[in-house]
């Protein structure tokens with residue numbers, strides 16, 4: 001099987017969840033194969049993996065908490081910030097839209113009140129509107145940089161401005177699931193902002209989505225607030241060895257980020273040919289506006305074995321579909337399918 005061929009258990013090319021379309025590094029498979037029966041029989045030790053992740057992110061190990069995917073990190077932040085005190089006001093989460101849907105779900109699960117900030121034209125970051133939405137009841141501001149589903153970056157200065165304005169009990173959470181593709185991170189600023197926590201994942205650029213590993217990065221005091229909401233052994237022994245092997249294979253990472261850049265250029269050019277508006281993305285996907293033809297486009301490429309994601313019901317995303325732009329060969333296949341669907345129907 002070629003490295004970039006989809007494994008047989010998938011019934012199509014998955015461009016709908018922003019995963020690594022080429023799969024993890026072969027070094028990860030070697031590390032998994034080398035797991036001993038004893039390692040699998042034991043609760044996993046975390047210090048080596050934490051040290052490796054901390055080294056990769058350029059922080060001290062006490063600033064890293066591993067999580068079972070970043071999803072678990074977001075749930076833990078929500079549970080620690082947004083549970084209402086008996087008889088007290090509802091804690092508020094400020095969320096600039098359009099946003100990764102998990103923030104909405106987790107705010108609801110935790111019992112907090114969602115304060116949505118509606119998008120501006122071309123999804124320019126709504127700093128003034130976010131600042132205006134902060135109240136004495138704000139307990140968390142959820143930001144995603146670059147944003148999902150738009151791929152549009154959040155200026156680092158805006159994160160700082162928000163962190164300066166939130167009440168002392170609140171955290172600013174910066175989801176950096178796609179930071180390997182943008183090359184921009186708030187992590188170097190964390191020393192100056194102890195009320196900001198950054199979330200990272202190894203699901204995207206490192207191709208470990210199936211193993212579920214991510215992390216929270218922040219001041220030890222901020223992490224101590226969140227840790228009680230994290231299960232003690234939520235990251236498994238396979239993920240622990242896999243993340244170390246993945247971080248060690250920089251060539252695999254750099255090859256993928258290079259292909260993602262090339263794929264995005266191919267997608268922008270295809271949109272121009274097809275008369276579709278799209279948004280320049282700092283992530284590994286492109287939001288394409290197909291207008292009234294969005295559903296037809298999703299169904300048409302699906303019939304050709306390719307999954308893309310209809311995002312038309314998200315705020316500001318009327319008629320938009322989100323397409324992962326990973327391995328160049330996969331992007332070319334998707335573009336060919338889009339051309340068939342849209343041109344044939346004309």
Ligand SMILES: Cc1ncc(COP(=O)(O)O)c(C=O)c1O
Nearest residue numbers: 069070071100148177201203214
């Ligand atoms: C913005 C954002 N945060 C977090 C996640 C979830 O990451 P993980 O697979 O580490 O749970 C995703 C996955 O799509 C995402 O888009």
